Amino acid sequence: MEKPKRVSLTLAEKASVLEWYDKLPPLEKTLRVASEVLSVHVSTLHRILKGRSKIVEGLGINKPVNRKRKRVGTFEELDVAVLEWFENARYTTI
Secondary structure, three states, X not given: OOOOOOOOOOHHHHHHHHHHHHHOOHHHOXXXXXXXHHXXXXXXXXXXXXXXXXXXXXXXXOOOOOOOOOOOOOOHHHHHHHHHHHHHHHHHOO
């Protein structure tokens, strides 16, 4: 028996799972039943529901919704400064 291949959901896919979960009738809102209806693993659905605020927040900012993971650096100020420099350099075509 092979292990199932790991699947990472994009931000847009996670938002659609949340939308479908909210539309489910109350009797189907248990994690086990909802995961079968939505075709996602129980732990994945639990993690999406737990991180609902971050998903909604991520949709609010103008970042790509097809990103699968949000990686955060250890030096946030440096990351912001490098991003600002990169955007300025791109506009001035260095």
